[in-house]
Amino acid sequence: MTLKKSTNSPVIARKLLSLMSGYHEKHSIIEDFEETYSEIKKSEGSFSAKWWYWGNALKSVVGYLKLTLSWRFTMFMNHLKIAYRNFIRHKLYSFINVFGLAIGLSICMIISLWVLREMSYDRFHEKAHRIYRVERELFRDNLYSRWPIVGGSYKQALIDDYPEIENAVRFWRREFAIKDNKNAVHRQGMFAVDNSVFEMFDFRLEEGDEDTALEEPLTVVLTRKNAVKYFGTGDPIGKSLTFEWQGEQTDFKVTGVLREVPDNSHIHFDMLISIASYPEEEFADWRSNYLYTYVLISENTSKSELEEKLKTFVTQRLEAHYGDLLLQDRSIHEVLKMHLFPIKDIHLHPTADWEVEPGGNILSVYIFSCVAVLILIIACMNFVNLSTARASKRAKEVSLRKTVGAEKHQLKVQFIQESVLLAFVSLVLAFFMCSLFIQSYNGIFAENLSLSLFLQLKHMIILVGATFAVGVLAGLYPAYYLTRFEPVAVMKGGPLSGSGKSVFRRNMVIIQFSITIILIVGVFTVYKQMRYIQTRSLGFDKENVIIIPVRSQQIAQNYGSFWTELMRNSQIVAASASSEVPADSHYSNSHVNPPESDEPISMILFSSDHDYVETYQLEVLAGRAFSRDFSTDTEGTIILNESAAHRIGWTPEEAVGKKLEGGYSESEAQVVGVVKNFHFKSLRREVEPMALFLYPNYIREISVRIMPGDIGKTLNFIQKTWETAFPAEQFEYSFLDNRINQLYASERKMQKIFVIFSSLSILVACLGLLGLVSFTAELKTKEIGIRRVLGASTGSVVVMLSKEFIKWILLANIIAWPLAWFMMNKWLQNFAYRANIGWFVFALAGFVTVSIAIFTFIFQTVKTACINPADSLRYE
Amino acid sequence: MAILAVKEEIILSALLMLEESSHGAPLRKKVIELSKKETVYGTLYNLLEVLIRKGYVTSHKSDPKPIRGGRSKTIYKITKKGKKALEETLRMHEHLKNSIPSFESGK
Numbered sequence: 001m002t003l004k005k006s007t008n009s010p011v012i013a014r015k016l017l018s019l020m021s022g023y024h025e026k027h028s029i030i031e032d033f034e035e036t037y038s039e040i041k042k043s044e045g046s047f048s049a050k051w052w053y054w055g056n057a058l059k060s061v062v063g064y065l066k067l068t069l070s071w072r073f074t075m076f077m078n079h080l081k082i083a084y085r086n087f088i089r090h091k092l093y094s095f096i097n098v099f100g101l102a103i104g105l106s107i108c109m110i111i112s113l114w115v116l117r118e119m120s121y122d123r124f125h126e127k128a129h130r131i132y133r134v135e136r137e138l139f140r141d142n143l144y145s146r147w148p149i150v151g152g153s154y155k156q157a158l159i160d161d162y163p164e165i166e167n168a169v170r171f172w173r174r175e176f177a178i179k180d181n182k183n184a185v186h187r188q189g190m191f192a193v194d195n196s197v198f199e200m201f202d203f204r205l206e207e208g209d210e211d212t213a214l215e216e217p218l219t220v221v222l223t224r225k226n227a228v229k230y231f232g233t234g235d236p237i238g239k240s241l242t243f244e245w246q247g248e249q250t251d252f253k254v255t256g257v258l259r260e261v262p263d264n265s266h267i268h269f270d271m272l273i274s275i276a277s278y279p280e281e282e283f284a285d286w287r288s289n290y291l292y293t294y295v296l297i298s299e300n301t302s303k304s305e306l307e308e309k310l311k312t313f314v315t316q317r318l319e320a321h322y323g324d325l326l327l328q329d330r331s332i333h334e335v336l337k338m339h340l341f342p343i344k345d346i347h348l349h350p351t352a353d354w355e356v357e358p359g360g361n362i363l364s365v366y367i368f369s370c371v372a373v374l375i376l377i378i379a380c381m382n383f384v385n386l387s388t389a390r391a392s393k394r395a396k397e398v399s400l401r402k403t404v405g406a407e408k409h410q411l412k413v414q415f416i417q418e419s420v421l422l423a424f425v426s427l428v429l430a431f432f433m434c435s436l437f438i439q440s441y442n443g444i445f446a447e448n449l450s451l452s453l454f455l456q457l458k459h460m461i462i463l464v465g466a467t468f469a470v471g472v473l474a475g476l477y478p479a480y481y482l483t484r485f486e487p488v489a490v491m492k493g494g495p496l497s498g499s500g501k502s503v504f505r506r507n508m509v510i511i512q513f514s515i516t517i518i519l520i521v522g523v524f525t526v527y528k529q530m531r532y533i534q535t536r537s538l539g540f541d542k543e544n545v546i547i548i549p550v551r552s553q554q555i556a557q558n559y560g561s562f563w564t565e566l567m568r569n570s571q572i573v574a575a576s577a578s579s580e581v582p583a584d585s586h587y588s589n590s591h592v593n594p595p596e597s598d599e600p601i602s603m604i605l606f607s608s609d610h611d612y613v614e615t616y617q618l619e620v621l622a623g624r625a626f627s628r629d630f631s632t633d634t635e636g637t638i639i640l641n642e643s644a645a646h647r648i649g650w651t652p653e654e655a656v657g658k659k660l661e662g663g664y665s666e667s668e669a670q671v672v673g674v675v676k677n678f679h680f681k682s683l684r685r686e687v688e689p690m691a692l693f694l695y696p697n698y699i700r701e702i703s704v705r706i707m708p709g710d711i712g713k714t715l716n717f718i719q720k721t722w723e724t725a726f727p728a729e730q731f732e733y734s735f736l737d738n739r740i741n742q743l744y745a746s747e748r749k750m751q752k753i754f755v756i757f758s759s760l761s762i763l764v765a766c767l768g769l770l771g772l773v774s775f776t777a778e779l780k781t782k783e784i785g786i787r788r789v790l791g792a793s794t795g796s797v798v799v800m801l802s803k804e805f806i807k808w809i810l811l812a813n814i815i816a817w818p819l820a821w822f823m824m825n826k827w828l829q830n831f832a833y834r835a836n837i838g839w840f841v842f843a844l845a846g847f848v849t850v851s852i853a854i855f856t857f858i859f860q861t862v863k864t865a866c867i868n869p870a871d872s873l874r875y876e
Numbered sequence: 877m878a879i880l881a882v883k884e885e886i887i888l889s890a891l892l893m894l895e896e897s898s899h900g901a902p903l904r905k906k907v908i909e910l911s912k913k914e915t916v917y918g919t920l921y922n923l924l925e926v927l928i929r930k931g932y933v934t935s936h937k938s939d940p941k942p943i944r945g946g947r948s949k950t951i952y953k954i955t956k957k958g959k960k961a962l963e964e965t966l967r968m969h970e971h972l973k974n975s976i977p978s979f980e981s982g983k
Contacts, residue, residue: 023917023918023921026921026925026935026950027900027917027921027924027935027950028899028900028937028948028949028950029900029917029921031899031900031901031949032899032900032901032904032917032949033917035900035901036901036904036905039901056916056917056918059916059918059919060916060917060918060919060921061918062918063916063917063918063919063921063922064918064921066922067921067922067925
């Protein structure tokens, strides 16, 4: 379009004209406009010429739209009408189509809600992409640990050493007894933090000054809800809270009101105190690690480069304190590494130990996304399958349209339009179903999902786009298939290629059922593993044990009298105070030195009183348990587990009587016994070397083994005893078996989701099968009639109709088994101790699919086979 | 006998007056002159479409002229059928006019 520059006509209006391709091709609209324009310009000046150009261009657009769209619209309305009539005439097929697709879509919607939620963690912080958590990785001889916690002096050192680190904040988990205005004492969990928390994160104060709120010692901020608990209604700012602070009643001043922490944060709190309340000396020890440190790195700093630079931090700041680990000339970098972990990843990639809160699991995100896509595929296949199966019904329409001049591509457009339309009807239905099910979903999985997320424009567009794509994809094959008919052949009533066997359709059914079978095998395997976990002997008796948390030093000091009081009740078998119990969220490890070698060996350390072995009913392999009868059982005496003895290189028998150094004992201490390995961590992990020290000064939990029977009464007794022994302390308890079950919460959730979704996928696949079978039966009505006249029994007709489908489903089984085996084996790798999948699971999955399929088409074929031959032969 | 609509009649008359063929711009000018009403290109094209479909007008692209940037224009030409239809319509108008007595006497 090279026009003379002198014409000077309005560019935008000219663009507008060139959009109207019809006028452009058939008539030379731009040239005509230019000509008139230059004439008017000559006679009336350029202003009125422009005015004319614009006015006429816009008016011409109106004319153009009238010309083109009216026809398209007329055709569209016709297609709509035909689609509607077809929908009404074939109610069953239409229902199967729409309902199946709606199930697929609604599952996809719910799962994507969940996935979106999981992915959204910690992204609400404006600087989220620059915030990292400092983590240390420690390779001690045999124990590897990666902890997200570091010492208290790391923060300032990091800021001082690295200009790339703009800011840093420490989170130290604390718990205090606090008095409310009615003098009742509450146990309150909180974090001690630096004031920079408000600079780095988007945690906000509703009231108070974010610049100074937590600068001063003995200051506290809390959420509005929490404030009500302590002060009732009314402004809490400026009031003070009385903490039991290092044994003394200390007042903390409220300097701000916290906004609630969003659900999708990896860390939650309703109270923060200033970390400056602790004296600097508190953080002097470089070797102890206990608090979370987050750093904000400057824009344009790459994480990996900074991590590389942190090596100098290890050599300059840390090496001096870790000298004992540097044996055999190992470099410090082989032993100790510093990492920066992006906070956006914390939720889906939580560290195994010392994580702030139990996180999500990236594997489940993948698995559930796959399940969603698979189910949607099944539903789409139904759609394709049924549309092509119904082809013969539409053949006459197609032929007629062709005869009166419809082009192939017009027909294709028609069919694709139709399937897009059905897809949108399904979408509406899916929305409806989602809103019904989301409540129960939230209930079952303890989630808090909301459909309102889809009302956001961005998600709305994606949803509508995806539905459109599903409609187009599902419509493509039918469109291609249906428009192939030759009008002459169809009109003559010749045989239709759409009615008989179709390789394509067969493959669809096989794929659908393969997917279903994989899901069923998944269900059974997860179930089997869960049963395995529940029934496997853990090495201790997990039933009838109550765990009471110990939260103050006073309890530890007066534990002896409490214990004596407990033992008076015959319902109480044993009780033990210890620092660790099975199913704790984390365990500390340290090292012990066998005297004959100077190589320290890392172990998980437990400390307890005399009764630990008896309370947990651990099996003693060699030697004996701690005993009050032996005066030699002094503080520091050791019991090892099997794998610890093995690690040092002793058999259990050899270990007894040997001496070890380190851990909780001040000097060399004697090993008095070796216990069989017991699973204090989840079955995902191998049992690590563990050393149990007799060291009753350091206790965190009291475990009480009670007799089965009237547990309520025994609990009452324990509570009363507790209240007399420690009047100032709250009594809380949990059951050990519940705590252990909690370890597998994510597996249990996965099991439920698998059950629900695989049954839905069976439902959808069966809907498809039902449609296909009834269709085949309908096509063969005449054949069945003749067979019946010639003496075939109902049974033999049913067999005839179902033979082929059974063959397909068996084939689907054979295809699905190896795939399912491979996938579930991968999943089982998560566990150090796992069940065998076994052939039975596969056989069961096969049996379930075949029997459900048989049930589906017997329902339909018997109906067909029972029709009186006289009726069926008269038909047509 | 085909009776033309008034707008069609005007276009065909305009084409005849422009020596049976013309491109868009002069045609529009003529149409405006004859009908004493503003006519937008869009309307003109739509009417031409109808006339082409009915076979009263044909269109073809002219050879590109070097002065106007090398693009061709669409030339519309009245067909024999078109001329005949116009003639018949005009004759009918004549007949109508003559048949109404008040038109004869008064002015």
